[in-house]
Amino acid sequence: LRSKNMLKNHALAMSIADVGWRTFLGMLAYKAELYHRQFLTVDPKNTTQACHECGFVMGTAGTEKLTLADREWTCPKCHAHHDRDHNAAQNILTKGIIKLA
Known part of the structure; x- marks a missing residue:
């Protein structure tokens, strides 16, 4: 945050x-x-805008960035449907795992 x-x-x-x-x-x-336990912080950049399945970032390739009012969205690249908070949590987990490696 x-x-x-x-x-x-x-x-x-x-x-x-x-x-x-x-x-x-x-x-x-x-x-x-x-x-x-280990405690680490990760850069929150694009955690809500990036698809955790394919990595596509909203606001690129002619798409509009998500607003705070957008609670659910569908990735225009892989067509995966996301809950904004769950998607962000998945991205944060991935960033944390990469940082530990």
């Missing part, structure tokens, strides 16, 4: 700023170490 971008949303800004994302990440790192 990019807190800087999320702070631009006036409905969320106060809550996000109060949480203190740096502190939260520090707590996650501490708990991971405590339970002998």
Whole structure:
């Protein structure tokens, strides 16, 4: 999550700023170490815009980027239907696995 971008949303800004994302990440790192787990961060770039099946990125090849209102979409290349959040989670998992290798 990019807190800087999320702070631009006036409905969320106060809550996000109060949480203190740096502190939260520090707590996650501490708990991971405590339970002998690995904690790493990945670049969130295109995690919601890229198809996790074929890698096509919305906003390229004459397609429009997804907006926040687009909760489901179909990849124009492989025709896979995606729930935006599930697709992003799959992309984040893949990026994490690649980063560990």
